[in-house]
Amino acid sequence: MACLGTNYTISNYLTNIKMAYSNIPSPCYVLEENLLISNLELLASVRQRAGIEIICALKGFSFYHEFPLVKQYLDGATASSLNEARLAFEEMNVKSHVYSPAYLESEFTELKNYASHISFNSLRQYETFASRAMQLHISCGIRINPEYAEVETEMYNPCIAGSRLGIRRADLGTILPAGIEGFHSHTLCENDSYVLSRTLAVIDEKFGEFLPQLKWLNLGGGHLITREGYDVDHLVKTLQDFKAKYPNLTIILEPGSAVGWQTGFLKSTVLDIVESAGITVAIVDCSFAAHMPDTLEMPYKPRIRYANSEPEIGKPTYRFGGMTCLAGDFYGDYSFDKALQIGDEIIFEDMIHYTMVKTTTFNGVNLPSIGKIDQAGNFVLYKSFGYESYKDRL
Ligand SMILES: Cc1ncc(COP(=O)(O)O)c(C=O)c1O
Structure with missing residues (x-):
């Protein structure tokens, strides 16, 4: 437990949390509010120390x-779409910084109502839409592609050859179109932070001549500030140094x-x-493909509570299979101290970011419920899904 709201004692919390676990339906994504607060506190401290803005992607x-x-x-x-911008407007009561590879004519009028900043992916998109945004005093910018990324998985690398994301320096010309206030x-x-620092050096080298004319520089997401071992002091120093060089810029991070x-x-x-050619497979009521897609896309082996992700000889060891019929919907192997029984609870750790935003109802499998363990250790169920959620998408 990273932190507790001030109104709660540890013993209260521990009593409540036992009860909380027995109330959680299966399958269910469960956010632990105290852990979120601890992340937010760290991000807020960076924002304050570095004198930058941090917004939630x-x-x-x-x-x-x-x-x-x-x-x-x-x-x-x-936000990267009308729906996200509307959700932020309705539920966070803020106008978003919006970026999308291309905007829809049919959505742009509504989108403008939910945006404070809009970044355009090409000069053509800028010419098509920006003047309408500026009439509403929305700050407009363009996405640049510095052609420098230290991302191993091609699927997540916006700087691969032929990337459609952002304008390369060679395609920008020497004079910015009028009205551009920021780069994304x-x-x-x-x-x-060390990758950020090397990236900033490339941005400065390639696009530095434009930076004094701008009001903001949005350095996107991908800053894993809350990961253990992240060098927060180095990040703060890197950002402070950049700001000292370009005091005109508001620096924005959007993790x-x-x-x-x-x-x-x-x-x-x-x-x-089930036993299959010497492998023991535990089939669970969720799916890697439908409910934890990054485990297969990234790919990475998810951690399971109380299990060793490195199989140990002599211990009960299982492959976990999902509920869909996709042959590759499995992960293994994991060892446990005790043999598993049907009905046992399996907890996949760290399943809040990039999970529920990417789920599918492939095979008609239900979506996991959504709930939280609040600051006092109580379980709150927000939603459960059924046939209508499946049918609505078809
Ligand atoms: C434009 C943009 N901003 C922010 C993010 C958030 O990145 P992350 O969740 O890795 O911090 C992404 C992720 O793909 C992105 O494409």
Whole structure:
């Protein structure tokens, strides 16, 4: 437990939390509010020490029941679609910084109502839409592509050759179109402050001549500030140095992962245990493909509470299989101290960011419920899903 709200004692919390676990349905994403607060406190301290703005990226963290809390610590939200911008407006009561690879004519009029800043992905998009945004005093910018990223997975690297994301220096010309007030650059993914520092050097080298004319520089997401071991002091110093060079710029970071990082879990239950060619497979009531897609896309092996992710000879060891019929919907192997039984609870750790925003009802599998353990240790159920959620998408 990282921190407790001031009104709660540890013994109260521990009593409540025991009860909380017995109330959680299965499967269910469960956010732990005290862990979220601890992330938000850290982000707020960076924001204050570095003199920058930090906004929450809805694409990674859209747990809107907590938006009022997020708003107490951060400067608002960043949205990548009309729906996200509207959600931030309705639930966080803020106008978003918006960026999308392309805007829809049919949505732009409404989108403007929910935006304080809009970044455009191409000069053509800027010419098409910016004047309408400026009439509403929305600050307009463009996304640049510095062609420098230290991201190993191509799927998450916005600087791959032929990337559609952002304008390369060679395509920008020597004079910025009138009205551009900011640059947006997103090239990090779960990176540290040293990658940011090297990235800033490239931005400065390639785009530095424009920076004195601008009001803001949005350095996107991918800053995993809340990961253990992140060098926060180095980040603060890096940002302070950059600000000293360009005092005209408001620097903005828009992390998603760092907000929701290790703030909760996905509870599931063992439905069956089958033997297959010497491998023991526990089938759970959730799915890697449908409910934890990054585990297969990124890919990474999720942690399971009380299990060793490195299989140990001599201990009960299982592969976990999801509920869909996709052959690859599994992860293994994990060792436990005791053999699993049907009905046992399986807790997949760190399943709040980039999970519920990406779920599918593939195979007609239900979406996990959504709830939280509040600051006092009580479980609060927000939603459960059924047939209508499945049918609505078809
Ligand atoms: C433009 C932009 N901003 C912010 C983010 C959030 O990044 P992260 O959740 O890794 O911090 C992303 C993620 O893809 C992004 O594309």
